[in-house]
Amino acid sequence: MSRHAVPAEVKRAVLDEAGHRCAIPTCRATTTEIAHIAPWADTHDDSFENLIALCPNCHTRFDQKKEIDRLAVRMYKHNLGILNNRYGEFERRLFEVLAKSNERVFVLGAAGDLLVANAIKDGFFEDKHVEGMGFLVSGDNGFSKNFPMTFTYWVTDAGVEFIRRFASGADIA
Numbered sequence: 483m484s485r486h487a488v489p490a491e492v493k494r495a496v497l498d499e500a501g502h503r504c505a506i507p508t509c510r511a512t513t514t515e516i517a518h519i520a521p522w523a524d525t526h527d528d529s530f531e532n533l534i535a536l537c538p539n540c541h542t543r544f545d546q547k548k549e550i551d552r553l554a555v556r557m558y559k560h561n562l563g564i565l566n567n568r569y570g571e572f573e574r575r576l577f578e579v580l581a582k583s584n585e586r587v588f589v590l591g592a593a594g595d596l597l598v599a600n601a602i603k604d605g606f607f608e609d610k611h612v613e614g615m616g617f618l619v620s621g622d623n624g625f626s627k628n629f630p631m632t633f634t635y636w637v638t639d640a641g642v643e644f645i646r647r648f649a650s651g652a653d654i655a
């Protein structure tokens with residue numbers, strides 16, 4: 483394994499890209515390590531594009547034990563860029579949780595509809611308007627409105643497929 487120093491600003495950007503966690507969606511352990519996707523020994527490529535955050539365990543499985551496929555790692559890198567641009571932090575964490583649990587139904591609290599707005603727009607989750615807790619606001623002027631405090635969502639077939647592709651390192655573009 484090469485142990486030369488990647489420029490600090492590149493390393494920081496690579497760690498930031500993955501939220502300082504292992505970029506493998508089913509792992510996501512905290513890390514300060516980065517790995518070369520194409521081996522440094524072959525390419526001497528320290529570019530942002532050729533680097534990815536991996537935890538020590540996954541780094542060893544990738545670099546030394548060859549248990550993690552290079553094409554999959556390349557796709558995790560590609561998907562990170564898409565996820566960061568298209569979805570919020572909450573949605574990205576939710577995809578990870580759902581990838582591990584395989585749950586098809588989940589409940590969110592107040593403002594949950596805002597937190598998953600992008601994923602809903604993309605058809606991954608569906609609000610089936612299950613009666614939940616509400617917060618009634620009424621004013622002197624006759625204004626009265628019930629604001630939902632809970633939101634119940636189903637993961638659609640498209641959502642299941644997206645999460646499967648995300649978790650397995652297939653292209654989510």
Ligand SMILES: [Zn+2]
Pocket residue numbers: 504505506509510511536537538539540541
């Ligand atoms: Zn890991």
